[in-house]
Amino acid sequence: MADAHQSRLWAMRGMYLLLCLLIVFFDLLPLRTTPMAWAPPDLLLALSFVWSERRPDYVPTFAAATVFLLADFLLQRPPGLWAALSLIVVEWARSHDRGHHERGFAVEWLGFAGAMIAMVVAYRLIMAITVADPGPLHLAATQAGFTILIYPLVVLVSHFIFRVRRLAPGDLEALG
Amino acid sequence: MARERNRTEDYTGPLKRLFLGVLLLCLFGLFLVWRIDSPRVERFRAQVIDSVLPSFDWAMAPVTATVKLLRDFQSYQSIYEQNQELRRELRTMTSWKEAAQQLEQENARLRDLNNVQLDPRLTYITGVVLADSGSLFRQTVLINVGSRDGIVDGWATMDGIGVVGRISGVGANTSRVILLTDTASRVPVIIQSSGQRALIVGDNSSAPPIDFLENPDLVLPGDRIVTSGDGDVFPPGLLIGQVAKDPGGRLRVRLAADYERLEFLRVLRDHGARQVDQPSALILPEDLPDNAPPPKKDGNDG
Numbered sequence: 001m002a003d004a005h006q007s008r009l010w011a012m013r014g015m016y017l018l019l020c021l022l023i024v025f026f027d028l029l030p031l032r033t034t035p036m037a038w039a040p041p042d043l044l045l046a047l048s049f050v051w052s053e054r055r056p057d058y059v060p061t062f063a064a065a066t067v068f069l070l071a072d073f074l075l076q077r078p079p080g081l082w083a084a085l086s087l088i089v090v091e092w093a094r095s096h097d098r099g100h101h102e103r104g105f106a107v108e109w110l111g112f113a114g115a116m117i118a119m120v121v122a123y124r125l126i127m128a129i130t131v132a133d134p135g136p137l138h139l140a141a142t143q144a145g146f147t148i149l150i151y152p153l154v155v156l157v158s159h160f161i162f163r164v165r166r167l168a169p170g171d172l173e174a175l176g
Numbered sequence: 177m178a179r180e181r182n183r184t185e186d187y188t189g190p191l192k193r194l195f196l197g198v199l200l201l202c203l204f205g206l207f208l209v210w211r212i213d214s215p216r217v218e219r220f221r222a223q224v225i226d227s228v229l230p231s232f233d234w235a236m237a238p239v240t241a242t243v244k245l246l247r248d249f250q251s252y253q254s255i256y257e258q259n260q261e262l263r264r265e266l267r268t269m270t271s272w273k274e275a276a277q278q279l280e281q282e283n284a285r286l287r288d289l290n291n292v293q294l295d296p297r298l299t300y301i302t303g304v305v306l307a308d309s310g311s312l313f314r315q316t317v318l319i320n321v322g323s324r325d326g327i328v329d330g331w332a333t334m335d336g337i338g339v340v341g342r343i344s345g346v347g348a349n350t351s352r353v354i355l356l357t358d359t360a361s362r363v364p365v366i367i368q369s370s371g372q373r374a375l376i377v378g379d380n381s382s383a384p385p386i387d388f389l390e391n392p393d394l395v396l397p398g399d400r401i402v403t404s405g406d407g408d409v410f411p412p413g414l415l416i417g418q419v420a421k422d423p424g425g426r427l428r429v430r431l432a433a434d435y436e437r438l439e440f441l442r443v444l445r446d447h448g449a450r451q452v453d454q455p456s457a458l459i460l461p462e463d464l465p466d467n468a469p470p471p472k473k474d475g476n477d478g
Contacts (some may be wrong), residue, residue: 033305
């Protein structure tokens, strides 16, 4: 029983890394070489948040940090800053699991929206303090907006396809 | 059993928090180092990309091709109108072709009379586009030639017709091209027919604006824009595009290169980039023509 649980745990950790690499891979495909007026959502952040909110053990801190940093390097962002902010938000999601009290989905979504907006503000603030160019505001705003909008979809896909669900109180006993 | 689990969590909790703190410190530290010593970290980035991306390469080409195929399917619906339009265009093109051939012959005759030598130093290396920047804030592409092929930072990159961008960041097997549309791109140009100098300033739009123009009244939409070679950014005389006016009355460039389909890029070798060392130095030919040694052949044309 414990053995099966262990193997599933590692399979899901592997699945997390695989999905993250897949997202970065599709971002990198040379399909749009002309500038766009809007920005697609930051799927990497949404996925990490959803998974660590539901099953923190599937998203090890170190794996998340590595993925974020690699994305920063590959996607031409200032290395480290967006990764650090994403890591803080993901760890914040992880801490929700501790209390085992059930929160409604609306509260969770609101929390994510607040975190996303705080991230963009903090990013632009730090870039402004260090006199770096933070990029056009409307792109950052549309990216945050789309990420918040796509969040329920990521939750549904995680729930029904990858079966990432919160542990019910009884499950913990069974896992040992 | 549950209590035991709680106890281990109490024990590992602070450790985990410490680990997280160290990780965050490293990430913020890396950002600060990037801010202070950007070239070093960017070189590191080029190395990371150089080692990661070629392992994606086998999958990237087929997936890109499939997506493009699907997109093309959508355009089949309008194929009849497109065909008609192309026929019309073809008819005008044949007359142009006739004119071009006559001009070419005339040009060849005149060249012959003048004994003109075209600059043999402008040879090129062709690379394939591997990936785009993946982010909307940067307009760059990655090509599959690098320092191994003799690519040097700052060389101009063209597609078949016009300038696409400038090399910035060279790895062993890959190098990054900053497109003219990127916010970090500034190119000195000459607007032909009036001969005015200006800067093309990338601003993350598909038609970059023309800046630092002395007299905008002399410039008409449709004028050709070529690189001026000022500041040794690019070799002079490369086609960039045409002047266009946006609805706000601002002058912009309609780029000659086809940014919709960047597949093969030419990197122009530019061995003759002249450097100005002193603030008030004149730019002169390195040797006067009289006692110039016979032109040396460069070693790395592969």
